[in-house]
Amino acid sequence: MTTATLPAPGLAPGFGDAGLAAWLDDAAPDALDALPFGAVGLDPGCAVRAYNAAEARFAGLSADRVLGRHFFRDVAPCMNNYLVAQRLEDEAELDETIPYVLTFRMRPTPVRLRLLRRRGGALSWILICQARPGG
């Protein structure tokens, strides 16, 4: 599913692009904020290290409130389950996109989640793409 190649420098990558994890690890906060989909970066302890503007908009939470906190316990308990948290915990290398439902602002919202974990990568990434953007 990740057949597209990375865009030229200066252009934002797409949700399904291959090599996205490496791009995300190196991206400046501004570049993450320019993405049209949500991006959450977690360190090995599941603390939030990156939280981009799109995700803040979807969830209604500002990055300031979220950064540094345990993502599955203190921010998004809705992903603390076998579909998301367990996979990121169990697998050393992961690139999987799953259909999912999130409760953004208490509204059950169908999304696609892309779970990225790269061997040697600094962060694990959860990317969130609304199936019906703008609802």
Place this chain on the structure above:
Amino acid sequence: MDGTTGAAPGADAEALLEFLYLCPHGLAEFDADGVVGMMNPACLHLLLPLAGEDGSIPNLLDALAPFAPDLRLRLAAEAAPRGLLLDGLRIQVGHPPQARRWPPGPQAAEDPLVLSLTVLRLAPDRHMAVLSDVSAQVAQERRLREAEAWFAAVVQGADGYAFFSLDGEGCVADWNASGERLFGIEAAQAIGRHAAEVMATPEAAMPVPGRLALARREGWHLSEDWMPRAGDGRFWGSSVISVMRGEGPEPEAYLVVARDTTARRASAEELRRALCTDHLTGVLNRRHFFELAAEAVRSAGRSGQKLSAIMVDADHFKRVNDRFGHAAGDAVLTGIGGVLRGGVRAHLDIVGRLGGEEFCLLLPGLGLPEAVQVAERLRGAVEALRFEGREDLHATVSLGVAERGEATTPEALLSAADAALYAAKAGGRNRVGAAG
């Protein structure tokens, strides 16, 4: 689905969102058909075992229908335009695929999933559902009920045991069939009375208030004593009083387990007797006689009290055996044993069979003249013995009496009595010889 891409929310709205995101109980809004409007993460999490492959719960009542088939009807039957429709309805989900209960709790592996559902109608077409996972609580309740049933079965069925509790003052707080059987009184007579009246006799070695005080200090107290039984008096039993504490320093209650140990005491008594007495004649056996004799001689040496010994030997015993048979010989020995036991002071004098047809008595406190009188009385009693079915059988004994004097061992004293016995035999038998 508007609201998902709106302007950055104000701090209040953000705090409210966070509040709902992190609420550990499931919250959902649904319409009259069950279609979900709003739902917090915990609700989605709780319902995930019931969700489709994509984790979606478009309709709450549909999702719960397999486990609560009448839920939709019950809600529809409620005509009230608003109000609490369900309060803590338990929905047995059972065992969802193990992986779906993640992260696994301590009980997740064995406890079936049970959800508690509360439904509030906000408007005819608008409901709030509150969902909680009560699996652990339900499992705990079940275990408690099982333990109670098990305990009740043990308590009611145990024969020879009683289980009951006392309040903080030591008065009986509850009473059951086990107590009725053991103490012979019913609940109405027992409850409210102090344990001292119910489980102890007036002669108790340790009165109940003292036992309660020790239990308070040590946590429990064990005692073996006579206990009262309505009807037939008393029984020998052991009881444990243990303390149940609450928040405060004083006990809230005491638990008592009492047990009738009469049978055990009787068998211990039986064993003791078998080890110490001569089976045929009922007097002490040789080993135990010498144990007690040594103690009697030592004791007399310390106190300066008098002590005399009477050595007794059946006359012509070999002739009795030869002429009448061994059964007759045994009857003679049994008869002599009975005379000796019956002719001395119980619990004071010591009577033993030293072997064959030879017996010995130790008489603490008696000097030679008194002991000779005893010996003479015993001699006459043996001579007067009659044996049932053997009119021609007669028995006599010769006796030798000695006082302790300088003797410091039972052997020395018995040796003196033996010499006197020899003299009695030599003098023609059926008589008493005295040492010195």
